[in-house]
Amino acid sequence: MSKEKLLKILEESKGTILSGNALAEELSISRNAVWKAVNALKNEGHDIQSIKNKGYLLSSRSDVLSDSEIRMNLNKDLSEKLNIIVLSEAPSTNSYLKENKDLANNTLVLAKTQTQGRGRLGKSFHSTDQGGIYMSLLKTEDIAKYDTGLATLAAALAVSEVLDGLLEEETRIKWVNDIYHNGYKLAGILTEGTLEFETGSLSALIIGIGININTEDFPSEIQDIATSLYRITGRKFVRNRIIGEIISALEKYLLMTKKDKISLIRLYKEKMLYLGEEITIRRGNEEFTAHLSDLNEEGHLILKKNNEIMILNSGEISIRKRELL
Numbered sequence: 001m002s003k004e005k006l007l008k009i010l011e012e013s014k015g016t017i018l019s020g021n022a023l024a025e026e027l028s029i030s031r032n033a034v035w036k037a038v039n040a041l042k043n044e045g046h047d048i049q050s051i052k053n054k055g056y057l058l059s060s061r062s063d064v065l066s067d068s069e070i071r072m073n074l075n076k077d078l079s080e081k082l083n084i085i086v087l088s089e090a091p092s093t094n095s096y097l098k099e100n101k102d103l104a105n106n107t108l109v110l111a112k113t114q115t116q117g118r119g120r121l122g123k124s125f126h127s128t129d130q131g132g133i134y135m136s137l138l139k140t141e142d143i144a145k146y147d148t149g150l151a152t153l154a155a156a157l158a159v160s161e162v163l164d165g166l167l168e169e170e171t172r173i174k175w176v177n178d179i180y181h182n183g184y185k186l187a188g189i190l191t192e193g194t195l196e197f198e199t200g201s202l203s204a205l206i207i208g209i210g211i212n213i214n215t216e217d218f219p220s221e222i223q224d225i226a227t228s229l230y231r232i233t234g235r236k237f238v239r240n241r242i243i244g245e246i247i248s249a250l251e252k253y254l255l256m257t258k259k260d261k262i263s264l265i266r267l268y269k270e271k272m273l274y275l276g277e278e279i280t281i282r283r284g285n286e287e288f289t290a291h292l293s294d295l296n297e298e299g300h301l302i303l304k305k306n307n308e309i310m311i312l313n314s315g316e317i318s319i320r321k322r323e324l325l
């Protein structure tokens, strides 16, 4: 327990030296116990330096997923209602929430690595242990507060907004769930639901978010389509802060799905790729081209094909820019 408390104190003063004496006093333990706890934290990967005659320093660049550091980046209300689970490995954080049926509303599960990270339309999501964010948020109560059909759009906006702040330039959203930077995919969202058997209503909403943060290399199959914050900037980022910012933004945009749909759609459209352009739409094995005219209030695509208007929802389709032959 004192190990967790010690980590919290070090995290609150990240980047400054704290003396062994002061820490021992604050935790009501011996200096030797502080030393032991520091070593245990170092073994878990926390970047702590022991500085002779001065004390201990948690580097401001230390990037181990941590419950308490995520909470430091949330407001009090949000921190109190969030239940955070950090796993070192999971097949998929979305699947984890689906399988563990007794988890509380507002559980956020994070994994350092996923062995079967999933994307939309049966695709996989590359999730190796190189400092990416792989997380899923569970909503089981008051789902009627949200328009769940717009949840993916809300999450994409939240992620894109936070990434813009980090990159100091604009990322774009490829409808409906992918975040792009200069033609490369940086993040993706997978929203899933569980239906109540008797009533057919939604009993759980799961919002899965995957972001390539500090990833240095991608497998050859995706190296020409994927990127990470590290590859764009040459810098490494601290994930706990980013996670806190995304969860805060996500709450804001999820509430807008019901209360202020029009603004949500307007903001989404400002970030959306290919609006007003010719695109190729894939539905199962079928492909066709059309003009992407607009997005309606449900977040569905309004397309024009041979002077006919078509409205398509996200169910089974994906889009890409029309390639000119």
Ligand code: BTN
Pocket: 091, 092, 093, 094, 095, 114, 116, 117, 118, 119, 120, 121, 123, 124, 125, 133, 134, 135, 136, 177, 187, 188, 189, 190, 208, 209, 210, 211
């Ligand atoms: C996509 O690329 O189509 C969406 C990718 C979503 C990936 C995230 S990572 C956390 C969560 N768990 C998963 O298996 N998928 C989502």
